[in-house]
Amino acid sequence: MTLATIPPRLQVARAITLKNPWAHxxxxxxxxxxxxxxxxxDDVNxxxxxxxxGWDRGPEFTRRTDCGDPHTSAIVAVADLAFACNTSRYSDTVRCGCGEWAQPGQCHWKLANVRALREPVPTNGRQGLWRPAPDILAAVANALP
Incomplete structure (x- = not known):
């Protein structure tokens, strides 16, 4: 698969690395x-x-034992960024209505149309938003359900 045959939304996609269990x-x-x-x-869709x-071992979450071992060092899903909200970014008490997963004092990136890949695509992660190489994008396109 060449870059020209990768779906347009994937061609401009950005990746974000998360610790498990959050990515899973x-x-x-x-x-x-x-x-x-x-x-x-603004241009991230x-x-x-x-x-x-890494694994986030925060006190608010314990490892699930009924879901197998989550994959690591791999792209596991594709999601649309529906919107982002910073209503509660500077307050631990202001609630914005972004849902049960929204934490006070944070910016909330609301995800939609999440599609888990049939097979994870191994690759190294990075901090912040990053652009995967064309061969990784092609592998993601092939792994979409």
Missing amino acids: LIAHYGKDVENRSWMPW TLLIHAGK
Whole structure:
């Protein structure tokens, strides 16, 4: 598959690396908000969800034992960025209505149309939003359901 045959939305997609269980929860369990301290760029419409090597062992979440081992160092899903909200970014008490996954004091990236890949696409992650290489985009396009 060449860059010209990759769907246009994937050609301009950005990837974001998340620790598990968060990437796995987005791909398979309906987590529809990504919490960040910053807003996404205005031109970001499609996100590739990359599961990093790390595991977030925060007190608010314990590892699920009924979902197998989440993949790491791989793109696991594609999602549309529906909108981003910074209503509660500077307050731990202001609620914005972005849903149960939205954390106070954060920017909320509302995800829609999440599609878990049939097979994860192995690749190294990076901090911030990053653009995957054309061969990675082609592999993601081939792995979409």
